[in-house]
Amino acid sequence: MNNNVIQAANLLKVYNKGGGGEVYAVHDVSLEIRKGEYVAIMGVSGSGKSTLMNILGCLDKPTSGSLKLDGVEVSKLTDEELARVRNRKIGFVFQSFNLLARTNALENVELPLIYSDRTDITRLAREALASVGLADRVHHNPGELSGGQQQRVAIARALVTDPEIVFADEPTGNLDSKSSIEIMALFQQLNEKGRTIVLVTHESDIAEGKIISDEVNQQPRVAVQKMSTLASPEVSNENK
DSSP states (O other): OOOEEEEEEEEEEEEEOGGGOEEEEEEEEEEEEETTOEEEEEOOTTSSHHHHHHHHTTSSOOSEEEEEETTEEOTTOOHHHHHHHHHHHEEEEETTOOOOTTSOHHHHHHGGGTTSSOSOHHHHHHHHHHHTTOGGGTTOOGGGSOHHHHHHHHHHHHHTTOOSEEEEESTTTTSOHHHHHHHHHHHHHHHHTTOEEEEEEOOSOOOTTSOOOOOOOSSOOOHHHHHHHHHSOOOOOTTO
């Protein structure tokens, strides 16, 4: 039985530059992501990883190649059809949070449900915020929340439609070390519950637009364990 939630073959994304030049943002990429996997797309700035995520997440269309989501070819769908796919199957978390500044946490999380036929959007939004530890912050605007709390609101917004896949583009890029570990712990917990996670992050050496390697991390770090280390009081040297 095919357990692939995403199947991409020979994806190509080409942008035309002035003067007739071309930039290959994604170059002949093929990959498969199975249901329940936690996948990291790694590369330096400008290597094409965000462009690839946008294609896999149906935010953009490839110049050529095939993309199947749950076995359905989506690379040729119309913009309206892609919007329906995104709303039903995919959640997004971005580095810059993308929250509405004058809208409270509850209303920000309700946004993906506004055009749905659901009548219980407030309940669903409250449950999503509670699931990321923000049940007591539902009426706070983004400016009244820390960076880590704002990213939790963004994650709740991604989860409120109960998507099969969550794409996260540099989700800790604007956070301090402690908040970053808390957010990574949250993604790990979501994955442990069966959610497919595709995380975009950076690494020092990778060529532009191409997959250089595909490796299983045999010793993944557990963010919850790292959090407990940070939370431990430091030993004072004053009385030694």
